Amino acid sequence: MSDLLQTTINTLAVGGLYALIALGYTLVYGILRFINFAHSDIVSWGGWLAFTIASAAGWLATGHSPVFAMPIVLLLTMVICSVLGVTIERLAYRPLRKAPRLNVLITAIGVSLFLQNVGLLDRFFGNRPATMSALLPNDVLATFGGVHLRVYDTLTIVLTVVLVLVLERVIYGTRLGRAMRAVSFDERTAGLMGINVNSIVTVTFAIGSALAAAGGILFALRNDLRQTADASWVLLGLKAFVAAVVGGIGNVRGAATGALLIAFVEVFVHRYVTQAFPDTPWVGQLQDIYVFGILILVLLFKPSGLLGKAVVEKV
Amino acid sequence: MKPVQDRVAALRPSVAGAVGSSLAPFALALGLAVVMDAVIGPAVGATWSKILLDVGIAIVLAGSLNVVNGYAGQFSIGHAGFMLVGGYAAVWLTFYGSVLWFGTKAPIPGFLGSGQLLFLGSCVLGGLVASLFGLLVGLPSLRLRGDYLAIVTLGFGEIVRVLGQLTARQPKSIAAIKGRSMAELANNLGGAEGFSQVPGYTTLFSVYVFAFVLLVLVYRLKYSSKGRALLAVRENEIAAEAMGVDTTRSKVVAFVFAAFFAGIGGAIYAHQVGALDPKELGFQKSIDLVIIVVIGGMGSITGIVIGASILVILPEVFRQFSDYRMIAYALALIVVMILRPQGIMGVKELWETTWWRRRMSALTALMARRKR
Numbered sequence: 041m042s043d044l045l046q047t048t049i050n051t052l053a054v055g056g057l058y059a060l061i062a063l064g065y066t067l068v069y070g071i072l073r074f075i076n077f078a079h080s081d082i083v084s085w086g087g088w089l090a091f092t093i094a095s096a097a098g099w100l101a102t103g104h105s106p107v108f109a110m111p112i113v114l115l116l117t118m119v120i121c122s123v124l125g126v127t128i129e130r131l132a133y134r135p136l137r138k139a140p141r142l143n144v145l146i147t148a149i150g151v152s153l154f155l156q157n158v159g160l161l162d163r164f165f166g167n168r169p170a171t172m173s174a175l176l177p178n179d180v181l182a183t184f185g186g187v188h189l190r191v192y193d194t195l196t197i198v199l200t201v202v203l204v205l206v207l208e209r210v211i212y213g214t215r216l217g218r219a220m221r222a223v224s225f226d227e228r229t230a231g232l233m234g235i236n237v238n239s240i241v242t243v244t245f246a247i248g249s250a251l252a253a254a255g256g257i258l259f260a261l262r263n264d265l266r267q268t269a270d271a272s273w274v275l276l277g278l279k280a281f282v283a284a285v286v287g288g289i290g291n292v293r294g295a296a297t298g299a300l301l302i303a304f305v306e307v308f309v310h311r312y313v314t315q316a317f318p319d320t321p322w323v324g325q326l327q328d329i330y331v332f333g334i335l336i337l338v339l340l341f342k343p344s345g346l347l348g349k350a351v352v353e354k355v
Numbered sequence: 356m357k358p359v360q361d362r363v364a365a366l367r368p369s370v371a372g373a374v375g376s377s378l379a380p381f382a383l384a385l386g387l388a389v390v391m392d393a394v395i396g397p398a399v400g401a402t403w404s405k406i407l408l409d410v411g412i413a414i415v416l417a418g419s420l421n422v423v424n425g426y427a428g429q430f431s432i433g434h435a436g437f438m439l440v441g442g443y444a445a446v447w448l449t450f451y452g453s454v455l456w457f458g459t460k461a462p463i464p465g466f467l468g469s470g471q472l473l474f475l476g477s478c479v480l481g482g483l484v485a486s487l488f489g490l491l492v493g494l495p496s497l498r499l500r501g502d503y504l505a506i507v508t509l510g511f512g513e514i515v516r517v518l519g520q521l522t523a524r525q526p527k528s529i530a531a532i533k534g535r536s537m538a539e540l541a542n543n544l545g546g547a548e549g550f551s552q553v554p555g556y557t558t559l560f561s562v563y564v565f566a567f568v569l570l571v572l573v574y575r576l577k578y579s580s581k582g583r584a585l586l587a588v589r590e591n592e593i594a595a596e597a598m599g600v601d602t603t604r605s606k607v608v609a610f611v612f613a614a615f616f617a618g619i620g621g622a623i624y625a626h627q628v629g630a631l632d633p634k635e636l637g638f639q640k641s642i643d644l645v646i647i648v649v650i651g652g653m654g655s656i657t658g659i660v661i662g663a664s665i666l667v668i669l670p671e672v673f674r675q676f677s678d679y680r681m682i683a684y685a686l687a688l689i690v691v692m693i694l695r696p697q698g699i700m701g702v703k704e705l706w707e708t709t710w711w712r713r714r715m716s717a718l719t720a721l722m723a724r725r726k727r
Contacts, residue, residue: 075502135693141501142430143696146649149642150688157681274638278513285506328517332510340495343503 042186047311053193055303056200060255061280062287062295063207064248070224070290071244074141077148078128080277081155082121082249084268086256088165090117091172091265100174110176110195114257118250125249126242134238159268170265178261196258203251204296210247211292220244224290255280275328279306282335288348297347305330380575384567392560404559406671411562412624413663417647418569418656419616424645425654426582427609428589430501433492433508434617435640436515439633440488441481441618442625443519443544446553448477449626450525451540453554454532462554474556474626478565481622482615488515489614493607500592512641519633520547527552549632550625557627565623569616573656576612585609586654650691650698658700665699 061083068076090113091100099105099113132151136144159165182189211217222230223240231237259276266272279302287298310327338346368376391411396404416434423431452473454460463470492511499507522544526532532540544550576582584605587595596602625631643666651662673680691698705711 073502075505132689132693136696139692139696142424142649142653143692146646147689147692149646150685150692152685153688154682154685157678157685161678271634271637278509278638282506282510285503325521326517329514332514332517335510336495336507339499339503339507343499 045185045187047308049187049189049193049197051300051303051307053196054307055300056196057255057258057299058280058283058302059200059204059296059299060251060258061277062284062299063204063292064252065281065284066287066289066291066295067244067248069284071220071227071241072133072137072144074133074144074148075281076248077145077277078151078155079248079252080273080280081152081159081268082125082252083256083259083277083280084270084273085124085155085159086117086121086253087172087260087265088159088170088256088268089120089253090114090175090257090260091170092165093117094172094175100172102174102177105175113175114254117257118253121249121253121256122246125245125252129241129245134241156269165268167267167269169267172260172265173262176261192258192261195261199254199258203254204292207247207251207292216240216243279331282331286335286338286345288345291345291347294345294347298345301334301346302331305334380571381568384571385564387567388560388563391563392558396559406668407559408557408562408627409667409671410664411559411566412620412627413644413647413667414566414660415562415569415616415623416620416644417651417663418566418573418659419613419620420644421648421651421654421656421659422573422576422585423609423613424648425652425659426577426585426589427606428585429606429609430505431492431508431610431613432505432638432641432645433510433512433515434613434644435636435638436508436512437485437488437614437617438621438624438640439512439515439519439631439636440621441485441614442621442631442636443481443550444484444618445477445481445622446550446625446631447537447541447544448480449473449554449556450550450552451532451537451543452477454529455535455537458529460529460552460554462556470554471556471561474554474561477626478561478619478622482618485618485621486611486615489611489617490607492614493610509638509641512638516633516637519544522546524548525550545631547633549630549634551630553625553629553631555626555629557623562623562627565616565619570656570660577654577656581605581608589654646688650688652698652700652702654702655698655700655704657705658698658703661699 061079064079064082065076068074068079093116094100094105094109094113097109097113099109128151132147133144136147160167176191176195178190178192180188180190181194209217211220219230219235219240220243222233222235223237227237230240263272280299283298283302284295285298286301287294287296289295306327309330342348391407396407399407416438420431420434423429450460453463453470456473457463457469463473465471488511492508495504495507523542523546525543525545525548526535526540576585584595584600587598587600588602588605592602621631621636647662647666648659650666651660652658670680670684673683676683700708706715
């Protein structure tokens, strides 16, 4: 029972991480209808920027981080990443607004390669792995019935829930959100109705990149920070993207649902499948395959995702 | 006046002539491949021979991807997955087959000797296995369009890569392999370390035979009714269907065809590198191939050749600026996409551009003047 609870908490934490990143994919896709392949690099830059800020402030030596260190690093990184995301959109994507989508996609890949390789330079983050867990020790906050509630899990879950709720409130409860939904529905008509499409796109990229930065920091706390061109970032981005697609891309609630589903498959299934087949350990190592298998199954039976609306093509 | 049947019969080409004109381009391809191997290879030296090999492999891979992405307008970003599947089938056949049947791990010399025949067989096997997977991935394209299909192909590529990394270890000594059958060894594909010690059979000849044959095939496809059906699917699927094009069939055939040559490409790639590492043939490799197609010009055959040459040669030339090379590449990619979104050639072939026609008419005018 305690094992089940612990696994559930892990699932929620992993799902929260995926949800933060998936929201960026889903927001951009919802408005511009293209897969922002550079999103996973915003995530990696978020992690590395947080590390750079924290080490510049001298907070990475054990016991040297004050209570306010984490919020400051988080906020600063989110702001910097927002600016980065908006700049990328302005310079690389906006000139291609009317171009075929494949071109925008290649451009996104170009941006991704650019961020990866600039990050590799010694002047930036270098190519040696780093760790920033000293910024916030992963203490046990509370224990009940043998289940440990740790700082990272709690932080991830709380941060995700808060950010998703704020985002929901913005999208469904404000003028800005209404404008975003209008642009997503029909860009041209929204423009004719007096909505400034360009500024809506800018806002979307700012929000998405800020969420990605938060995701990057949470990922960096748990894992080693690998160099920006490392495959682990690409895989993280791919899984978050899969979550967004499975939930129904372009749909905020869908992204959260998809993220939980993917985390469930990854954590739960991995945990219990390994237990169920002790003789064939490789069955448990197939977690990536289960993730992409679910993607393909969902797309085959409900191509617009679990919560997505089916679009009828008109002639 | 002869009866009309006789006049029609006179217009009909003879069987020998038809077979000849049908096979002539392939004979030319074979001849060009021999020239590449025997004349151009030694003339340019070892470094450039290696680069030419890479260009040829890139032409095979991007040329086949072009059928799906350029002609049919379907968006596949899992081409490296087909490469990997085909490569696995091929190295399984050459490495284990070479040990079990010929008792050696080293390449068996001799032009078209048993070693090269084994290699040829492994390329065809790789292509067949990959095209089977192409059918598997092509079938979902019945339901999916655009980005969603792209995501499925991406998922396929990742699944193949992960499965490859989970295969059993590769027995490396001859003693460990002897006494087992080929079927027993089918799962021993090297796992996460990759399959190594692949005999290096790939030569300029073998690469360019496949490259030129592929180019002839895609050229004929483009100007055949099947190819025009694919182009119609690309331009407007619904309109194509209304015109009587079997869109589903066209798309699946395109996938299977592309996968076949991707499998061959994976086979020659593995026999050139001497190893098959699933990590190398992941998402990034698929993206590299898509970039060649888009930079060259979607649907243009000459564009693919130019794109493959540029994208293989330029990074080699700028190898000394190691740190900044990839940054410049990324920036160049973005700038090209913004300034020339249709790629270098667009949808045209070299001989369809005004630039080429102007040169050609100037040339013919010059020739005419000479004659006078």
